[in-house]
Amino acid sequence: MPDIIKLLPENIANQIAAGEVVQRPASVVKELLENSIDAGSAVIRLIIKNAGKALIQVVDNGCGMSETDARMSFERHATSKIQNLADLYQIHTLGFRGEALASIAAVAEVELKTKRAIDETGTCIVADNSEIIKQEACSSPDGTSISVKNLFYNVPARKNFLKSNSIETRHIVDEFVRVSLANPAIHFTMFNENEEVYHLRPGSLHQRIVSLFGRKYDEVLVPIEEKTDIITIKGFIGKPDAARKIRGDQYFFANNRFIKNAYLNHAVNGAYEELLPADAYPFYAIFMELSPSGIDINVHPTKTEIKFVDEKMIYAIMRSSVRKSLNQYHIAPALSFDEEMSIRIQEPSTQNRESLRTSQQSTRLSSEYPGDFLKNSQKATPEQWNELYKILEDANSSTHEKREDAEELAGMDDTEQKPVVQLHLKYIVTSIRSGMIIVHQQLAHERILYEKYLDAIDSPGNYSQKLLFPEVMELSAADYNLVTEILPEINSLGFDLEPFGKNAYMINGMPADMHDPASKNILEQIVEDYKNTAGAEKYSKNEKLALAFAKNTAIKIGKPLAYNEMTRLIDELFACKTPYFSPEGRPALITISSDELDKKFRK
Ligand code: ADP
Ligand code: MG
Numbered sequence: 001m002p003d004i005i006k007l008l009p010e011n012i013a014n015q016i017a018a019g020e021v022v023q024r025p026a027s028v029v030k031e032l033l034e035n036s037i038d039a040g041s042a043v044i045r046l047i048i049k050n051a052g053k054a055l056i057q058v059v060d061n062g063c064g065m066s067e068t069d070a071r072m073s074f075e076r077h078a079t080s081k082i083q084n085l086a087d088l089y090q091i092h093t094l095g096f097r098g099e100a101l102a103s104i105a106a107v108a109e110v111e112l113k114t115k116r117a118i119d120e121t122g123t124c125i126v127a128d129n130s131e132i133i134k135q136e137a138c139s140s141p142d143g144t145s146i147s148v149k150n151l152f153y154n155v156p157a158r159k160n161f162l163k164s165n166s167i168e169t170r171h172i173v174d175e176f177v178r179v180s181l182a183n184p185a186i187h188f189t190m191f192n193e194n195e196e197v198y199h200l201r202p203g204s205l206h207q208r209i210v211s212l213f214g215r216k217y218d219e220v221l222v223p224i225e226e227k228t229d230i231i232t233i234k235g236f237i238g239k240p241d242a243a244r245k246i247r248g249d250q251y252f253f254a255n256n257r258f259i260k261n262a263y264l265n266h267a268v269n270g271a272y273e274e275l276l277p278a279d280a281y282p283f284y285a286i287f288m289e290l291s292p293s294g295i296d297i298n299v300h301p302t303k304t305e306i307k308f309v310d311e312k313m314i315y316a317i318m319r320s321s322v323r324k325s326l327n328q329y330h331i332a333p334a335l336s337f338d339e340e341m342s343i344r345i346q347e348p349s350t351q352n353r354e355s356l357r358t359s360q361q362s363t364r365l366s367s368e369y370p371g372d373f374l375k376n377s378q379k380a381t382p383e384q385w386n387e388l389y390k391i392l393e394d395a396n397s398s399t400h401e402k403r404e405d406a407e408e409l410a411g412m413d414d415t416e417q418k419p420v421v422q423l424h425l426k427y428i429v430t431s432i433r434s435g436m437i438i439v440h441q442q443l444a445h446e447r448i449l450y451e452k453y454l455d456a457i458d459s460p461g462n463y464s465q466k467l468l469f470p471e472v473m474e475l476s477a478a479d480y481n482l483v484t485e486i487l488p489e490i491n492s493l494g495f496d497l498e499p500f501g502k503n504a505y506m507i508n509g510m511p512a513d514m515h516d517p518a519s520k521n522i523l524e525q526i527v528e529d530y531k532n533t534a535g536a537e538k539y540s541k542n543e544k545l546a547l548a549f550a551k552n553t554a555i556k557i558g559k560p561l562a563y564n565e566m567t568r569l570i571d572e573l574f575a576c577k578t579p580y581f582s583p584e585g586r587p588a589l590i591t592i593s594s595d596e597l598d599k600k601f602r603k
Contacts, residue, residue, distance in 0.1 A: 011130035014106035017302035025052025036060035184208035226321035238283030271322035443582035
């Protein structure tokens with residue numbers, strides 16, 4: 001058999017690569033404008049015909065290219081912007097892949113005219129279908145002009161995929177607006193079908209926003225500025241009354257590159273909380289400067305999403321600086337950066353100071369003893385001890401004596417130390433007059449939490465605590481539907497989940513007794529357990545959910561418990577309706593009577 005693997009011809013390889021870079025006319029516009037900016041241009045002109053399908057031309061007065069560079073610029077992976085791996089992590093230009101011109105030339109006819117200021121004559125190159133079909137010296141002003149004609153003429157599948165002229169033109173305008181917004185010192189013009197549609201003189205960012213979006217923005221812009229060790233934030237946000245009903249003019253830039261970031265968008269919107277109705281979107285053009293090592297820049301060429309290393313920190317800084325600006329302009333109630341960083345805001349917002357304090361208290365308590373926050377309403381009473389006793393009695397066919405023991409135990413003075421011992425970090429052993437009980441700490445706590453969560457689902461309380469750093473939980477489509485189905489119940493247990501794009505939820509708050517770094521993990525695990533509850537018919541929806549919550553939040557075996565934690569656990573277990581069993585039916589405690597002990601010792 002002959003060998004069958006062959007290298008692809010270059011034009012096909014380029015065309016495949018082009019599929020990544022050039023998705024529509026607007027992608028070409030973006031690449032060409034960015035090249036002109038990287039070339040240090042002061043004036044850039046964009047010319048469009050037939051929504052970019054017939055012609056996209058960008059003319060600049062930047063550094064231009066030598067004859068050799070002009071030829072090289074069409075090669076794949078040919079770039080003047082980085083030379084080694086280290087450069088990649090210190091990137092300060094918009095381009096760096098060296099793919100754009102090669103890709104564009106693979107799917108269109110490209111004419112390049114360029115001249116450096118130091119050269120007498122310029123260079124003209126025509127490329128078509130990845131082939132240089134003409135190269136000659138020509139007269140040219142300083143700078144570069146690139147014309148891209150008949151885009152996708154040789155890739156019919158792509159061409160058919162293009163949308164109507166109005167849609168493609170809108171994409172082009174979007175790119176033009178983003179790029180010109182990020183570079184207010186550059187003089188930009190845009191012509192569509194020979195008509196000048198934008199004329200943007202160089203000026204301040206404020207002036208650029210007004211010339212792009214209209215005079216009315218003159219009064220609604222509020223500056224935003226924050227400088228920290230990891231990030232510098234600058235730009236403008238809109239006053240609340242200028243917010244719009246459609247999500248539109250919201251722009252983030254990271255190191256002058258337009259980005260989309262739903263997480264930070266949530267931070268900005270959150271800072272406007274109570275100042276805006278839920279369906280209104282504030283204007284913003286926010287520029288973040290941070291060390292290139294603080295972001296993952298090496299993303300897909302056409303993707304505008306980027307990852308921040310310190311995402312949560314940046315979220316907090318973003319939120320507080322927007323808040324600060326709104327505040328400075330007397331638009332929002334004060335909330336200082338320090339406060340925002342150090343406090344965890346309590347839910348619900350209507351709570352008065354007093355209850356705020358108590359809920360903070362319960363948070364503190366609960367961190368040493370999960371589940372405590374639900375305790376208030378369920379203090380162990382002697383009656384409940386009696387109930388426990390009854391159950392014990394039924395289970396162990398015990399004697400009249402036991403009842404008295406249980407009553408005595410219940411009524412015991414708090415200050416008197418009962419012997420309570422933890423064995424093997426798993427069992428809690430304590431005595432009753434008629435003998436002893438051994439409690440399984442995990443199964444017992446599951447029981448306690450299970451009953452409390454069941455109660456909480458029925459009567460939602462104020463057990464939610466807002467997260468300072470909301471977290472995004474991404475789910476599979478099936479899990480997303482499942483969470484949506486049980487959302488009211490999850491929220492009534494103290495989570496505060498909000499749909500967040502496709503198959504994701506934003507976790508804004510969580511039960512006051514959970515620790516926030518774990519919120520997402522716990523919730524994911526709960527969803528998983530909820531799905532997998534064995535013997536599902538046996539449990540109602542609420543029971544399944546309470547079970548999943550209880551199992552994931554209960555004290556585990558292996559956890560050392562302090563004396564008061566153990567007594568509280570026993571107290572709470574005895575306050576349960578069914579203390580004898582874990583929610584899944586395993587024994588939560590066993591008793592050994594004095595008689596049994598005596599028998600063992602043959603007494
Ligand atoms: P990249 O921008 O990633 O380097 P491109 O394919 O977009 O890759 O461009 C290749 C090279 O061509 C650039 O590195 C640059 O040296 C040169 N070049 C492209 N456009 C221009 C321009 N408008 N002015 C000057 N040089 C340019
Ligand atoms: Mg480029």
